[in-house]
Amino acid sequence: MSSEFSLAKEIEKVLAKNRGATDDEEQEAVDSCDSISENDEFEYDEECGEEEEEEVVEISENEMLALLDAERDPFEVCSQIFDKEKLFGDEHPEGEIIVSPNLTIKHLRELHQKGFVVIDNFIETEEANEIYSLTKRIAHTFKPACELKKSIEDSCDDKFRDNLARSDLIKWLHPKDFTTNDNSSSSYCSHCTDNEEDIILWKNNHTLRNIVLNKFKVIQQRLHEFAPCIKREDEGMELMWSLYRETGTFYEKHRDSFPSNGKDEGPLDQRKVTALLYLNTEWVDENDGGMLRVFVKPENHSKHTERITKEINPIACRLVLFLSGAVDHEVLKSFKDRVALTSWFS
Numbered sequence: 001m002s003s004e005f006s007l008a009k010e011i012e013k014v015l016a017k018n019r020g021a022t023d024d025e026e027q028e029a030v031d032s033c034d035s036i037s038e039n040d041e042f043e044y045d046e047e048c049g050e051e052e053e054e055e056v057v058e059i060s061e062n063e064m065l066a067l068l069d070a071e072r073d074p075f076e077v078c079s080q081i082f083d084k085e086k087l088f089g090d091e092h093p094e095g096e097i098i099v100s101p102n103l104t105i106k107h108l109r110e111l112h113q114k115g116f117v118v119i120d121n122f123i124e125t126e127e128a129n130e131i132y133s134l135t136k137r138i139a140h141t142f143k144p145a146c147e148l149k150k151s152i153e154d155s156c157d158d159k160f161r162d163n164l165a166r167s168d169l170i171k172w173l174h175p176k177d178f179t180t181n182d183n184s185s186s187s188y189c190s191h192c193t194d195n196e197e198d199i200i201l202w203k204n205n206h207t208l209r210n211i212v213l214n215k216f217k218v219i220q221q222r223l224h225e226f227a228p229c230i231k232r233e234d235e236g237m238e239l240m241w242s243l244y245r246e247t248g249t250f251y252e253k254h255r256d257s258f259p260s261n262g263k264d265e266g267p268l269d270q271r272k273v274t275a276l277l278y279l280n281t282e283w284v285d286e287n288d289g290g291m292l293r294v295f296v297k298p299e300n301h302s303k304h305t306e307r308i309t310k311e312i313n314p315i316a317c318r319l320v321l322f323l324s325g326a327v328d329h330e331v332l333k334s335f336k337d338r339v340a341l342t343s344w345f346s
């Protein structure tokens with residue numbers, strides 16, 4: 001998760017509320033935490049300001065999310081990124097295509113309402129097949145995600161990271177990898193140790209270039225139109241290429257960011273929408289594993305914290321979009337090599 005905001009204040013506010021504090025007491029607690037630095041994100045003094053008998057509360061990302069969720073429905077917060085007039089107005093009919101060939105206004109409306117949406121046949125099977133084969137060919141250049149930065153922006157030495165939470169291999173990409181003629185390791189991919197031959201293989205691949213520049217970049221631009229807090233520039237976009245080996249590779253339940261409406265609620269500079277494009281032309285059925293399990297709200301939910309699970313098969317050419325700050329998700333053990341391109345729009 002990106003954390004460019006004073007999480008300490010946010011935490012203290014939630015905890016103060018949890019302790020049953022009044023609004024004034026809550027503000028006092030927040031004010032007295034002004035000196036907490038961002039590096040202290042998940043470790044802070046419950047009685048801010050009291051020197052003696054400091055009781056340090058350690059809180060994990062998941063515990064923090066549970067506290068925030070108890071306060072406010074994350075789906076409600078995150079869906080506010082959209083300009084509702086634009087999304088539901090007559091100006092854009094349901095069938096209007098947002099990103100060719102088949103991402104429509106209807107899908108964005110579903111993303112707003114349910115928090116996630118699945119779009120099949122977003123690329124051609126031949127394209128998926130080509131990238132799937134390419135991934136296996138240069139698999140030796142992918143690195144264990146748990147050893148790398150959590151995102152392009154994050155610092156590497158994140159002491160809160162749970163290295164056992166995931167076992168996938170990844171490579172960071174960037175649109176600039178495909179718009180410059182430089183055949184060196186990507187500057188956005190500081191961990192890359194590819195030799196020049198391998199780099200040429202993926203940087204000069206027209207299909208990959210097309211997916212990055214004419215799919216993911218266009219999704220970003222179009223999302224910005226309907227959710228103006230999402231950046232239009234490449235800087236607000238992270239692009240990850242992942243490989244889950246067939247040996248039971250997994251990613252435990254997690255959330256990609258803290259809930260934010262991009263305006264006045266939650267940390268503003270967070271991932272807002274996650275986009276996943278699956279390239280698994282060899283995936284047959286559930287026995288191959290690797291399903292994406294999402295924890296979403298039931299249709300007529302009475303309690304806002306209620307969740308149901310849905311399993312999404314990672315079939316080739318399937319695009320999945322979800323609200324990064326609302327949808328908990330996990331990748332079930334994979335028994336066939338599983339390839340995806342994932343992007344986060346902030």
Ligand SMILES: O=C(O)CCC(=O)C(=O)O
Nearest residue numbers: 251256276292331340342
């Ligand atoms: O590949 C997937 O289906 C999800 C991966 C994921 O959750 C992540 O990388 O944050």
Ligand SMILES: [Fe+2]
Nearest residue numbers: 254255256329
């Ligand atoms: Fe994720």
